[in-house]
Amino acid sequence: MSQGFSVRAGKLQEGSREIGDLQERCQIIAADAVDALARMTGSAGHADLVSALEGAEARGERTFGALTMAYQHVGVGVAASAENYANTERVIAGQAGTIFGRLR
Amino acid sequence: MTIPGGDPEALELSAARLEVAAAGVADLGNSTHQVTCSILSDADWTGDAADAFTTFTGNLSRGAVAVQAPLSRIATAVRDYASYLRTAQQQVKAYQSASLAAQLSGDTGYLGDVQTAGQQAESAIAAWQAAGDRAAAEVGAATGQLSDVFGSQGPVQSWLGRQPTQWDAVDGLAGLGEPLGPQILGTPPGDPGPQILKTPSGDFGPEILITPGGDFGPEILITPPRDLGQELLGTPAAPLWPMINYSTGDGGIKGATGSIGKLSEDFDYSTRDIRTAIHTIKRLARLPGNPDVVVDPSGEVYPVGQDGLAGDPIGNILDVLPPQ
Numbered sequence: 001m002s003q004g005f006s007v008r009a010g011k012l013q014e015g016s017r018e019i020g021d022l023q024e025r026c027q028i029i030a031a032d033a034v035d036a037l038a039r040m041t042g043s044a045g046h047a048d049l050v051s052a053l054e055g056a057e058a059r060g061e062r063t064f065g066a067l068t069m070a071y072q073h074v075g076v077g078v079a080a081s082a083e084n085y086a087n088t089e090r091v092i093a094g095q096a097g098t099i100f101g102r103l104r
Numbered sequence: 105m106t107i108p109g110g111d112p113e114a115l116e117l118s119a120a121r122l123e124v125a126a127a128g129v130a131d132l133g134n135s136t137h138q139v140t141c142s143i144l145s146d147a148d149w150t151g152d153a154a155d156a157f158t159t160f161t162g163n164l165s166r167g168a169v170a171v172q173a174p175l176s177r178i179a180t181a182v183r184d185y186a187s188y189l190r191t192a193q194q195q196v197k198a199y200q201s202a203s204l205a206a207q208l209s210g211d212t213g214y215l216g217d218v219q220t221a222g223q224q225a226e227s228a229i230a231a232w233q234a235a236g237d238r239a240a241a242e243v244g245a246a247t248g249q250l251s252d253v254f255g256s257q258g259p260v261q262s263w264l265g266r267q268p269t270q271w272d273a274v275d276g277l278a279g280l281g282e283p284l285g286p287q288i289l290g291t292p293p294g295d296p297g298p299q300i301l302k303t304p305s306g307d308f309g310p311e312i313l314i315t316p317g318g319d320f321g322p323e324i325l326i327t328p329p330r331d332l333g334q335e336l337l338g339t340p341a342a343p344l345w346p347m348i349n350y351s352t353g354d355g356g357i358k359g360a361t362g363s364i365g366k367l368s369e370d371f372d373y374s375t376r377d378i379r380t381a382i383h384t385i386k387r388l389a390r391l392p393g394n395p396d397v398v399v400d401p402s403g404e405v406y407p408v409g410q411d412g413l414a415g416d417p418i419g420n421i422l423d424v425l426p427p428q
Contacts (some may be wrong), residue, residue, distance in 0.1 A: 007282050015143030022139060029174070031376040033125035033175060040182050045110020045189060046236030049182075052243035056178055057365055059247045063171060067129075068373045069267070070164050070260050071136075073244035074157070074290040078143065081153055085255045 012082035016075050020043060023071035030064030105225055107191060108195045108351055115186035119179040126175035133168030136161060156259075163258040170253040174246035181242035188228075188235035195221070195228035353398070355406055355414030360398040362408075367399055373425055381421040389418035 037057040044050045140161040144154060199221040206214035254260040354360040361367060368375045382397060387404045395407040399412055403422040406414035 007149050011147035012149060013142065015139070015147060016266070018139045018143070020137055022132060025128070029125050029128040029132060031379075033122060033129070034364075035368075035375040036118045036121040036125060037178070038368050040115055040122075040178075041365050042369045043111040043114035043118065044182075044185075045108055046185070046233070046240070048240035049185065049236045049243065052240040052247070053178075053182075054363075054365065055249045056243050056250070059250045060175075060315075061364075063250045063253060066254070066260070066264050067168060067171070070160075070167075070262070073263065074140075074161055078157065080159075081149075082147075086333075094173065 007085045009082045009086035012078055012085065014080035016038060016082060019071060019075035019078055021066060023075060025069055026068050030061075033064065034061050041045065105196055105199060105222070105229075107200075108229065108282045109194045110193075112186040112190035112193070115182050115189070119183040119186070122179040122182075123177055126172045126179065129175065130169050130172035133170075135170075136165040136168060140165070141426050148369060160259045160263070161207065163254055163260045167254040167258070167260055171250065174249035177246040177249070178243050181239040181246070185235045185239035188232045191227075192228040192232035195225040199225040272285065353408070353412055355398040355408040356415045357398060357400050357406055360400040360406065360414065362396060362398045367421075370401065371403065371421070371425070372428070377425055381424045384424045385419035 034057060037053060037060055041050055041053040041057060044053055115235065140158070143149065149157070159171075199218070202214065202218045202221040206218050254264075353362070355362075361370075364375045364378050367378045371378065373381075382399070382405060386397065389407075395409065395415075397405050397407055397418075399421060400417075401406050403420040404417040405419050405421060406417050408414050
């Protein structure tokens with residue numbers, strides 16, 4: 001159940017930026033995919049297919065929106081954890097400084 | 105006999121783009137797995153929060169990879185349909201040309217050719233109709249696959265289900281960079297004492313582990329740092345919802361629509377440009393509550409209230425769309 005404060009907060013912070021990069025990639029892919037679906041809808045010329053493609057476009061938008069949100073959530077969560085661990089290290093460092101100051 | 109509508113070249117181009125996007129999202133999922141593994145190992149991150157992170161991102165990675173198949177399925181179906189559409193258009197044109205030539209010449213010797221061309225055109229149209237039906241069924245099935253990429257019981261889907269509003273935008277998320285929603289990825293627990301005992305990092309760690317004499321050691325172990333956790337675990341200040349909601353009706357404005365695809369066609373801009381333009385208008389208007397919007401044929405953007413009716417216009421997308 002324990003969580004070690006051997007955690008390297010700086011690495012976690014770097015990781016949150018990498019997650020942010022993934023989120024950006026996701027948004028770019030999402031825009032391309034939904035744009036392609038929208039153009040298909042406009043070019044199909046078959047009523048049932050147009051209707052199906054409209055549904056796919058709407059669903060695609062939702063799915064990619066969910067993916068993007070999840071990446072954002074992960075990035076924010078990792079950054080928050082990194083900050084938390086960094087704060088803990090600072091507090092420990094401060095406490096330790098007090099201890100050693102008193103011990104002198 | 106009329107030439108079937110539609111643009112096979114545009115369909116094939118869009119199918120190719122969708123294939124690229126499908127490959128891209130699969131690659132994204134694989135990259136996500138690699139990045140999250142690296143984060144865990146590089147940061148030497150273990151414990152409950154790390155476990156939650158692993159579970160959530162594993163589901164996320166698989167979800168991203170799972171988007172590839174339905175997108176590819178749609179691309180394949182549409183590409184197949186496009187070939188039938190092209191053939192049908194060509195055959196009907198050939199029939200129309202043969203008919204015209206027969207009429208102009210007045211030569212009854214052409215009638216056999218016209219009849220043959222007519223039969224071929226009818227066959228091609230029937231094949232095109234059938235291909236359209238097949239493609240529609242394929243696209244419908246693929247759309248169903250897109251609905252469940254995370255699995256209904258997965259942590260990502262569970263988390264999404266707890267979000268306060270619909271999540272349908274692909275660009276722009278409110279409150280980027282702010283804590284959003286309960287942090288299911290976890291933060292160090294409120295009582296970090298035992299963790300401090302485990303392996304403090306940095307130069308101070310060994311000294312603390314030594315357990316200094318006097319009364320100070322226990323104090324470190326039992327007093328959790330005051331700033332840990334609470335802010336992050338609390339309810340976020342900013343709700344997580346899309347910056348853009350699109351209304352499904354016209355809001356009572358003649359010719360208005362909330363469909364990005366239709367607006368893209370009407371204004372001859374990409375859906376990305378349209379989204380960005382609406383996003384900009386909404387941001388500039390600073391409307392509370394992130395309402396749905398509709399756009400009329402002149403580009404005016406209207407917020408739509410809970411009653412489904414449009415309010416006063418808040419701007420015009422033509423003012424913010426890039427020059428063509």
